Amino acid sequence: MEDSVDRIIQQWAKVRPDVDMAPVGILGRLSRLTRILERELQAVFSEFGLQRGEFDLLATLRRTDVAGTGLTAGELADSTMVTSGAITNRLDRLVAKNLVTRRTDPNSRRTIRVALTPEGRRVIDEALVHHVANEERLLAGLGSQERTQLEGLLRTLLHSQENAD
Numbered sequence: 001m002e003d004s005v006d007r008i009i010q011q012w013a014k015v016r017p018d019v020d021m022a023p024v025g026i027l028g029r030l031s032r033l034t035r036i037l038e039r040e041l042q043a044v045f046s047e048f049g050l051q052r053g054e055f056d057l058l059a060t061l062r063r064t065d066v067a068g069t070g071l072t073a074g075e076l077a078d079s080t081m082v083t084s085g086a087i088t089n090r091l092d093r094l095v096a097k098n099l100v101t102r103r104t105d106p107n108s109r110r111t112i113r114v115a116l117t118p119e120g121r122r123v124i125d126e127a128l129v130h131h132v133a134n135e136e137r138l139l140a141g142l143g144s145q146e147r148t149q150l151e152g153l154l155r156t157l158l159h160s161q162e163n164a165d
Contacts (some may be wrong), residue, residue, distance in 0.1 A: 005029050039140060044134045048127040049097065054133070056080050057090050058099060058124040061116050070103065070113030099123055 005028040009021045023027035038052070045055045060079045065071055071079070077087050091114060098158040105111035116124065139147060 001028070002014060005032065040060065040129070040138055041134065044130050045127070047130065048123055050123075050127065051090075051093075053080075053082070053086065053090050054094055054099075055124075057087070057094065058120055059128065061100065062113065062121065062124045062128075065115060068115065070115035072100075072105070072111055072113060076114060094120070 005025060008028060009024055012019065012021050012024070042052060045052055046131065048055075050058070057076060057080060060076060061071060064075075064079060073084055073087050074090070076091075077084050080087070091100060091102065095102060098117055101115050101117055102112050103115070105113050
């Protein structure tokens with residue numbers, strides 16, 4: 001079974017046999033898969049009128065704001081690992097769609113709390129079910145043991161990168 005990355009590696013082997021292209025085999029496939037998977041994931045988000053970042057923000061609110069008091073923009077930025085500027089842009093769009101509210105924290109007038117609206121909760125609950133089903137479809141080419149093995153390998157690689165100096 002040959003893929004597009006195999007062809008690239010073969011081409012390089014002809015012109016630069018002195019360079020070990022093994023990393024290209026791994027990272028090239030991860031890169032191509034990322035583009036394909038992002039496109040497939042976005043198709044589901046679009047069904048709900050969302051961009052991926054908006055989905056992530058709604059999902060973060062849904063899974064972490066169990067008390068329903070909302071989160072600060074800083075807490076959202078920490079949970080989603082994006083800049084405060086990106087959070088602000090996403091919030092502006094989600095407020096305009098009536099999916100989240102921004103309110104002054106009653107305990108600190110300088111703090112703004114963000115919470116799901118009832119419509120936001122409905123949208124994220126429905127979108128989540130479709131998103132997970134889509135992810136299941138995208139992983140259907142792998143068996144249970146392969147998924148477990150891949151998950152473990154990716155966890156190891158991610159951990160090494162997140163903890164690199």
